Amino acid sequence: MFEYAPAPESRDVVDIKPAYGLFIGGEWVDGSSETRSKTIDPSTEEPLAEVVWADAADVDRAVAAARKAHDEVWGPMPGRERAKYLYRLARLIQERSRELAVLESIDNGKPIRESRDVDLPLVAAHFFYHAGWADKLEYAGYGPDPRPLGVAAQVIPWNFPLLMLAWKIAPALACGNTVVLKPAETTPLTALAFAELCRQADLPPGVVNIVTGAGETGRLLVEHPGVDKVAFTGSTEVGKQIARAVAGTAKRLTLELGGKAANIVFDDAPLDQAVEGIVNGIFFNQGHVCCAGSRLLVQETVAEEVLDRLKVRMATLRVGDPLDKNTDIGAINSAAQLERIRALSEIGEREGAERWSPPCELPSRGFWFAPTVFTGVAQSHRIAREEIFGPVLSVLTFRTPAEAVEKANNTPYGLSAGVWTEKGSRILWTAQRLRAGVVWANTFNKFDPAAPFGGYRESGFGREGGRHGLGAYLAGAQR
CATH class of the missing domain: 3.40.309.10 (Aldehyde Dehydrogenase; Chain A, domain 2)
Known part of the structure; x- marks a missing residue:
């Protein structure tokens, strides 16, 4: 029987900083909170970086930055111009895919073959796909003059950190919304690396904001009165809490929750x-x-x-x-x-x-x-x-x-x-x-950005991906 010799990918392609702040208004800023946590490598239990937990003041700053960018720059911008930024982000993701794949595997624990061959190609594909929609929204079936909702609060899980970021951010930006995103507390590093890509792409300040933290930070973001749209992927239990918090408000909501397929x-x-x-x-x-x-x-x-x-x-x-x-x-x-x-x-x-x-x-x-x-x-x-x-x-x-x-x-x-x-x-x-x-x-776990994904009952509601997923980020679209 043949044995496999070790074939390790080098960790040297990533540069993990000792500590990270928050990405608000296109800049790295210190958090108001004294609460910090260390993200660790689950394969070795070694600490990787210290991350701040955003508090109410930080969330206020992030939402205000997103609102200003939406009202003054991103919302009024023609779709063809927004598309250029999305294409630029997609190409940067491809250029830095090896680095991002290694970072994902270190932070999350998943095999490098999956990060490299599944996650990163799909991340880039989602940005390419939604870039193509940015100047064609009037043909998506949501009315002749579809408009963005405004500021989207997005909370993502730890199992596919960068891919879930792409599922959320790409359609939101294509439709003209701005974003405040909170990654999972155990896997924030690729979201923070994506913030650097936003700067490299010269994305207008405030269009994408990244706030780190645990459940309390997510609650503050979801319940913030300045948010127009909430998108959450995670457990059914937390999804129910979010649904109760949003009920009775004008906020649009999509939930992608658990499963037992x-x-x-x-x-x-x-x-x-x-x-x-x-x-x-x-x-x-x-x-x-x-x-x-x-x-x-x-x-x-x-x-x-x-x-x-x-x-x-x-x-x-x-x-x-x-x-x-x-x-x-x-x-x-x-x-x-x-x-x-x-x-x-x-x-x-x-x-x-x-x-x-x-x-x-x-x-x-x-x-x-x-x-x-x-x-x-x-x-x-x-x-x-x-x-x-x-x-x-x-x-x-x-x-x-x-x-x-x-x-x-x-x-x-x-x-x-x-x-x-x-x-x-x-x-x-x-x-x-x-x-x-x-x-x-006759297959399983096959995904494509052009195909809608989502569930029923306790698996949530709404769709992500494809033409159907655009409706979650457009005013006037059917809920």
Whole structure:
């Protein structure tokens, strides 16, 4: 059997400052708050940089800067001129993609292959795509003279820090809005690097503002009376709090929340291809994916064969240094998230499910969890109902297509699903009955900036990406 020699990416391509301030009005400014925190490398637990937590005065400054830029510069600017800035940002992202990918993997823990080959190309693609819309908004289907909303408050999660920034900022700017964005407290470094790109692109001061902090900073931003639009990606629990805070105001709101996606494998599916899709669906980004295929529904007649092939494939997954180009599964993002994954996995065992992981030597430092599959899972088990947000797969079986759909829809979530079969008619029949915002057919976790993404029920509402996502940032568009 061949062994992979280490192939580490150099850390020397990134320059992490010892401490960061806030990016407000096109300048780096000191925060008013005395509260600071250190962001750490989850693969080594080594501190990376000190970051300030913005307080109410800081949020006031950021919103005021965004309002001034919107009213005086960005809002009145012709779309063709806004497009030039977006194209410039896209090209700068491409030019500095290696640096940004390494920084993302250090700060987040995800494998460099994913940062380099998935995240960064999509980040640039979102800016290129939305740059193309900036001077064509009257053709987007939202009226003959669509106008920006004003100031957008955007709060993003830690699982795809730079990609979620692109999903939020690119359409907002294309539509003429200005932005105050708060990255997750554990992964702020690529957002702060993006602030430097804004300066390099000569983006007018105040168009993009970055304020760092934890939940309180996010609350202050979301509830600020000077904000016209709120966009949030994160947990369902926090999403509900934001919805309550925004209720009764004139603020527009989009929420992209949790998920518990079903990945359905019928007996006529191409099994080797399906196994690759199962692995990608749940082990990509350590399972830190809201649309992860965390529930595998397999037709009884092929369940044993699928599981045998899946275990063989899982045994080849390499867990370790995120900067090693051979690594398949990197570090869990934080100690708190690792504890949640462990706790729910132990509950799964206590409830009677059978746990299996391949032989896997985990590093002694950092936050790590071996890829895990549970069989004998019942619909009532917590691991089948709750979002674990880690590399943990729950396997259930079904006999008929109707049973598969019923089990797949037996969840409060409705973000995504997957269908594996060789019959096009079965794909369409199943997809039409699945209550999910995105349904993949014979693939999983495929994204394109031209395709809208979003969920139903406790997975949130609104769409990001594509023509549909523009409506969230335009006045007069349907809510």
